[in-house]
Amino acid sequence: MPVDGKTREDAWALVTEYTDSENLRAHMLAVEAAMRGYARKFDEDEEWWGLLGLVHDFDYEKHQGENGHPFVGVQILDKKGWPREFRRAVLSHADYTGIPRESKAEKALYACDELSGFLVAVALVRPSRSFKDLKVASVKKKLKDKGFAASVSREDIQKGADELGVPLDKHIANVISFLASVEEELGLGDSYEASRGATEEAEEEASAG
Numbered sequence: 001m002p003v004d005g006k007t008r009e010d011a012w013a014l015v016t017e018y019t020d021s022e023n024l025r026a027h028m029l030a031v032e033a034a035m036r037g038y039a040r041k042f043d044e045d046e047e048w049w050g051l052l053g054l055v056h057d058f059d060y061e062k063h064q065g066e067n068g069h070p071f072v073g074v075q076i077l078d079k080k081g082w083p084r085e086f087r088r089a090v091l092s093h094a095d096y097t098g099i100p101r102e103s104k105a106e107k108a109l110y111a112c113d114e115l116s117g118f119l120v121a122v123a124l125v126r127p128s129r130s131f132k133d134l135k136v137a138s139v140k141k142k143l144k145d146k147g148f149a150a151s152v153s154r155e156d157i158q159k160g161a162d163e164l165g166v167p168l169d170k171h172i173a174n175v176i177s178f179l180a181s182v183e184e185e186l187g188l189g190d191s192y193e194a195s196r197g198a199t200e201e202a203e204e205e206a207s208a209g
């Protein structure tokens, strides 16, 4: 079901028009997959949740700074006819907008955003570059290692799980399984190119969005 007439093609067109960075595009695809996974789990509207994950950072690359992302993004979404409820959810994923997260989709977006970035960073420094053999315990270890993906707020990851009402360990396990199903599209697992600088990239990826 499209979101008030908006399709995944519309969402992807926004992503590709505004975002050149492969890493940031991959981040949005990762959050889309996590949102779709949770929508199925909670028996919610998968398309609505998925498109929200896909577009949530589309303006991040071009509009950084206090009045940039996501304020500029929602203005663009408004002009293009994306519904108010959807724009509100995009705003609510950034704490500094002051828009409180109320709906389940808003809480899921926040919970999936930072954690997806962190999990991609963890996958990138593993020999397999894969989520398929990634254990929750390994992720928890990396969370405790303050020097690893230092730009990712551990507090926000915990807060996201709390707001969503899913224990952190369970949330990590859920998102690992959601990301594992799309890892080829994210350039991970078997599709990872060994020539890419894994550690540098992990840091870059973790700080996206």
Ligand SMILES: [Fe+2]
Residues within 6 Å of the ligand: 027, 031, 056, 057, 113, 114, 208, 209
């Ligand atoms: Fe994000």
